[in-house]
Amino acid sequence: MMRSVEEHLAAVLSLATPLPVETVPVSEARGRVVAASAVAVLDLPSFDNSAMDGYAVRAADVPAAGVRVAVVDDIAAGDTRRLSLPPGGAMRIMTGAPLPEGADAIVPVEASDGGTTTVAFTEVPGVGQHVRWVGEDVRAGDEVVSAGVSVTPGVVALLAAAGIAEVAVHRRPRVAVFSTGDELVPLGTTPGFGQIVDSNQVMLGELVRAAGAELVHSGHLPDDPDLVRAAFADPPGDADLVLTSGGVSMGAHDVVKEVLLAAGTVDFVKVAMRPGMPQGAGHIGGRPIVTLPGNPVSSFVSFHVFVLPLLRRLAGQPAAASLGEEVGAGVVEAAVAWRSVQGKVEFTRVRVAGGAATPMTGQGSHMLGALGAANALAVVPPACAAVEVGQRLSVIRLLGSEVGS
Numbered sequence: 001m002m003r004s005v006e007e008h009l010a011a012v013l014s015l016a017t018p019l020p021v022e023t024v025p026v027s028e029a030r031g032r033v034v035a036a037s038a039v040a041v042l043d044l045p046s047f048d049n050s051a052m053d054g055y056a057v058r059a060a061d062v063p064a065a066g067v068r069v070a071v072v073d074d075i076a077a078g079d080t081r082r083l084s085l086p087p088g089g090a091m092r093i094m095t096g097a098p099l100p101e102g103a104d105a106i107v108p109v110e111a112s113d114g115g116t117t118t119v120a121f122t123e124v125p126g127v128g129q130h131v132r133w134v135g136e137d138v139r140a141g142d143e144v145v146s147a148g149v150s151v152t153p154g155v156v157a158l159l160a161a162a163g164i165a166e167v168a169v170h171r172r173p174r175v176a177v178f179s180t181g182d183e184l185v186p187l188g189t190t191p192g193f194g195q196i197v198d199s200n201q202v203m204l205g206e207l208v209r210a211a212g213a214e215l216v217h218s219g220h221l222p223d224d225p226d227l228v229r230a231a232f233a234d235p236p237g238d239a240d241l242v243l244t245s246g247g248v249s250m251g252a253h254d255v256v257k258e259v260l261l262a263a264g265t266v267d268f269v270k271v272a273m274r275p276g277m278p279q280g281a282g283h284i285g286g287r288p289i290v291t292l293p294g295n296p297v298s299s300f301v302s303f304h305v306f307v308l309p310l311l312r313r314l315a316g317q318p319a320a321a322s323l324g325e326e327v328g329a330g331v332v333e334a335a336v337a338w339r340s341v342q343g344k345v346e347f348t349r350v351r352v353a354g355g356a357a358t359p360m361t362g363q364g365s366h367m368l369g370a371l372g373a374a375n376a377l378a379v380v381p382p383a384c385a386a387v388e389v390g391q392r393l394s395v396i397r398l399l400g401s402e403v404g405s
């Protein structure tokens with residue numbers, strides 16, 4: 001009996017508890033998940049100030065265009081004097097400079113004759129025009145970021161402006177990657193007959209990094225049970241998650257499966273998906289392990305469908321309401337028709353542009369030729385044997401790719 005994708009995702013997610021919380025400077029928090037809500041220390045703006053280079057006035061003192069008033073001071077941004085505007089006067093003021101007490105409007109310099117001792121205006125100011133009032137954006141004491149939010153550059157700006165210098169975030173997941181198989185030679189080596197370059201090791205390392213996690217180890221293990229057992233017992237880098245590729249199917253030398261079945265803490269299952277059918281997940285040495293199939297595209301797809309949500313959970317992101325939200329799916333239309341496998345979810349490599357998905361040629365799980373041009377995986381449901389033109393499909397954005405809307 002095959003497991004559904006949802007069932008296997010639930011099993012993988014059950015391996016994770018959010019990693020410990022640490023307090024870090026806001027400048028180092030991008031990509032982390034906020035662990036405790038952050039409260040504004042400052043009002044934003046924290047003082048009434050000008051939105052324009054121009055003149056601070058009392059609107060009532062300029063009842064008509066052409067009225068000439070005395071310019072009694074000059075206020076630059078950063079001027080810390082607490083000034084008071086005398087009745088009937090104006091002060092030259094720059095964008096971001098504090099509004100003098102008594103002023104209630106700004107006349108932009110373009111609507112003036114630019115005078116520095118007296119000034120005449122070409123417009124009649126309205127009360128409050130071009131004034132940025134204290135606290136109109138954020139109030140001190142407001143919750144500006146809540147737990148579970150990912151820190152983006154925008155969140156960094158908000159925290160910094162609101163006077164928050166440090167933020168409580170979950171630790172970044174530390175991941176150890178092992179490729180397995182005697183046929184593999186390292187990147188940069190010319191393979192001999194029967195050998196191939198170990199592309200999964202670098203691919204998984206880059207996926208880990210693109211997911212915002214820390215790659216603490218990347219290595220290769222030969223098909224030797226003793227070496228595999230020793231590596232899993234004590235993975236380098238104090239990893240929070242061990243990821244492997246290869247050796248999990250039905251082969252006589254599928255050593256990852258052999259070693260972990262003997263340990264008894266990892267389930268090996270067939271998942272009703274293509275590619276990526278043989279999967280394993282469990283614990284080893286007290287830490288979660290996910291064993292991905294060796295075929296490069298199977299490994300790549302399984303990472304997006306199972307490992308990325310697991311990393312998000314370790315990083316402190318709350319559970320999503322649905323599989324689609326868990327894997328970051330959007331919906332597009334099929335640009336052309338294509339055949340699909342029935343009874344399994346098919347993750348078709350597609351290129352999404354203009355809201356429509358076109359499948360790449362060469363969908364075999366060993367075929368990397370079109371992987372660089374794909375930007376998404378179309379999720380074709382098990383009941384569908386043929387995708388029709390215009391059919392609406394969920395798509396998972398590929399890590400690091402832009403998806404044209």
Ligand SMILES: Nc1nc2c(c(=O)[nH]1)N[C@H]1C(S)=C(S)[C@@H](COP(=O)(O)OP(=O)(O)OC[C@H]3O[C@@H](n4cnc5c(N)ncnc54)[C@H](O)[C@@H]3O)O[C@H]1N2
Nearest residue numbers: 179181198199200201246247248249250277293294295298
């Ligand atoms: N009798 C059966 N054979 C296979 C089954 C099955 O159900 N019954 N499932 C097939 C499917 S589907 C997949 S996927 C693969 C998964 O096999 P393994 O996880 O055991 O992976 P390997 O046998 O080690 O390798 C498969 C394939 O991928 C290449 N590979 C492996 N590692 C890398 C790497 N690091 N970089 C690049 N390429 C790699 C390897 O050379 C093989 O060609 O099993 C099917 N067989």
Ligand code: MOO
Nearest residue numbers: 275276277298365
């Ligand atoms: O299910 Mo396998 O992962 O197609 O090559």
